[in-house]
Amino acid sequence: MSVYLHGLGHSHPATEITNQFLEDLDIGTTDAWITDRVGIRSRRTVLTLDYIRHTKNADPRASAEARSCDQAELGARAAAQAIARAGLTASNIGMVIGGSSAPDFVTPAEACVIASRLGIEAPAFDIASACTSFFVPLHLLSMMEPARTPEYVLIVACESMTCTVDYRDRTSAVLWGDAAAAAVVSLRVPGRAEILSPSLGSSPAGHAKVVVPRQGFFNQEGQVVQKFAIKRMTAMVQALQAEHRVPGRPLSFVGHQANLRMLQLVADSCEIPSARHFHNVCDFGNTAAAGSPSVISSRWDAWSSEDDIAVAGVGAGLTWASYLLRFLRS
Numbered sequence: 529m530s531v532y533l534h535g536l537g538h539s540h541p542a543t544e545i546t547n548q549f550l551e552d553l554d555i556g557t558t559d560a561w562i563t564d565r566v567g568i569r570s571r572r573t574v575l576t577l578d579y580i581r582h583t584k585n586a587d588p589r590a591s592a593e594a595r596s597c598d599q600a601e602l603g604a605r606a607a608a609q610a611i612a613r614a615g616l617t618a619s620n621i622g623m624v625i626g627g628s629s630a631p632d633f634v635t636p637a638e639a640c641v642i643a644s645r646l647g648i649e650a651p652a653f654d655i656a657s658a659c660t661s662f663f664v665p666l667h668l669l670s671m672m673e674p675a676r677t678p679e680y681v682l683i684v685a686c687e688s689m690t691c692t693v694d695y696r697d698r699t700s701a702v703l704w705g706d707a708a709a710a711a712v713v714s715l716r717v718p719g720r721a722e723i724l725s726p727s728l729g730s731s732p733a734g735h736a737k738v739v740v741p742r743q744g745f746f747n748q749e750g751q752v753v754q755k756f757a758i759k760r761m762t763a764m765v766q767a768l769q770a771e772h773r774v775p776g777r778p779l780s781f782v783g784h785q786a787n788l789r790m791l792q793l794v795a796d797s798c799e800i801p802s803a804r805h806f807h808n809v810c811d812f813g814n815t816a817a818a819g820s821p822s823v824i825s826s827r828w829d830a831w832s833s834e835d836d837i838a839v840a841g842v843g844a845g846l847t848w849a850s851y852l853l854r855f856l857r858s
Contacts, residue, residue, distance in 0.1 A: 529670050531726065532719035533853065534616070534680070535712040536825035537609030539602050540572040540705075540812060545690070549577065550701055553584065557698040567788025571705030571813030573690040574602070584695035589743055591691035592632075599632045600641040602708035603686030606818075606825075607646060610682070610710040613828060614719070621712070622678020624652035627661025627685045629816040629844070630692050630740045642684050650678070658738065659784060659843030660728070661685050661817035662709065666851055667726040674715035684710040685817035694745040703787065704746070705813030709821035718856070721831075725771060726851040727764065738844035748844075757786060757842040758793050764840040764850035765798045772852045777836050778804060784841035785809040785819030794840075806837075817843070824853065832858045 547559035547569055562568060575585070579594035592598075603626065611618060626639030631654065633641070639652035657664045662685040669681065686708035695701045713723070734756070738748040761783050773779060781800045783791045788809050795805040808823050815822060820839050824831075831837075833855055840850040 529672070529674065529715060531666055531670050531723040532714050532717060533711060533721040533723055534714060534717070534719035535610040535612070535614030536821060536828055537606040537613065537710045538707065538818070538822035538825040539605035539609070540707045541574045541596060541602070543573050543575070543577060543596065545571050545573050545577070545580070545705070553581065553695060555696055555698045555701060557702060562702045565789070566702060567810055568702060568813050569810050572707065574688045574706050575690055580695050585691070585693060586696065588692060588745060595688065595691065599628060599686040599688050599708070600638060600645055602688065602706065603638065603642040603684040603710065604645040606686070606708040606710040607642060607682055607684050610712050614712040616680060616712060618646045618648045620680050621648050621682045622650050623681045624648060624650060625665040625681065625683050626652070626654040627657065627665070627817055628654070629658045629661065629687055630689060638686060639684065642686070657843055657847055658845060659816045659819070660841050660847045660849045661843070662821050663726065663841055663849030663851065664728060666713070666723055667728040667849060669713065669715060670726045672715065677715050679716055680712055680714050682710060682712055684708065685821065687816040687818045689746065689816050692740050692746040699750060700746050703814045705815050707812060707815035707818040707822050709818040709825055711821060720857055721853050721855045724852040724854055725768065726849070728849045729847065731846045734846035735844070737846055754790055756846060757784065758790055760842050760848040761794045761840040762797045764848065765794065765838045768838040768850060768852045769798065772836065774836070777834055780804040780806055780835060780837045782806050782820045782823045782837055782839050785812070785823065786814050831855045
């Protein structure tokens with residue numbers, strides 16, 4: 529079943545965490561170490577730098593009071609851009625699906641809060657699949673009957689992962705940034721691009737490899753997770769290449785924005801030239817479920833009817849997912 533993309537949007541907080549700022553925290557890291565290991569120069573946060581500097585977020589429960597905005601606000605900004613790019617208004621949206629690696633609320637669903645901010649009165653619910661939370665709604669929609677779905681569906685992934693970071697721990701402090709991304713899609717109305725072959729896989733046996741406790745810090749088995757991510761993303765991109773490569777149509781790659789070194793290994797293994805590997809992890813860090821769609825959204829006006837994009841991601845669970853985005857018009 530075809531899923532059509534009508535508009536994409538993204539948003540990032542204004543406050544920047546540079547490598548120099550992390551070096552000045554005296555947590556055993558340097559700009560050179562960070563750049564060499566993960567290729568990240570900067571990331572954005574909803575927290576204030578004074579809060580991080582003075583508390584290192586030692587009590588993550590206090591982060592809610594230190595934020596410049598909540599996750600729903602990030603999500604609403606991205607969603608408003610996606611709706612505008614689709615040439616629609618909030619009244620056209622018939623369903624809202626949210627997703628986050630660490631939602632602000634256990635209840636209500638983040639999607640309900642975002643819909644309220646936008647003035648949308650429609651079914652709204654969340655799908656929790658960590659960093660693959662943007663992929664899963666696309667996979668599920670592709671299995672639905674078009675006649676039984678709303679004309680337009682809004683998907684929003686909003687992430688303020690810096691609120692879950694222990695800034696005394698250099699291994700997690702260097703990785704995370706905050707962002708949101710949103711898409712307006714339809715099963716019934718052709719759009720600017722078509723989403724082909726959405727896939728989803730899981731290995732629940734690995735559920736303990738990446739964890740964010742209800743009131744605690746992000747934690748992962750870094751080397752194990754990175755090897756898993758490289759292996760799975762490589763296999764998914766190669767499968768998309770085999771199924772959808774068309775002579776004369778350039779194939780680009782946008783992966784899970786975990787770290788640049790990992791992405792470069794995947795691109796090299798899949799023989800994707802650097803000019804066709806698009807990313808923003810260097811400037812925004814790992815923004816979890818918002819990562820890959822924010823990359824595509826930031827180039828929204830640059831994509832042409834000749835572009836195909838292999839999009840692949842991994843997440844806690846453990847989960848992995850992919851799709852091919854084929855632009856039908858500029």
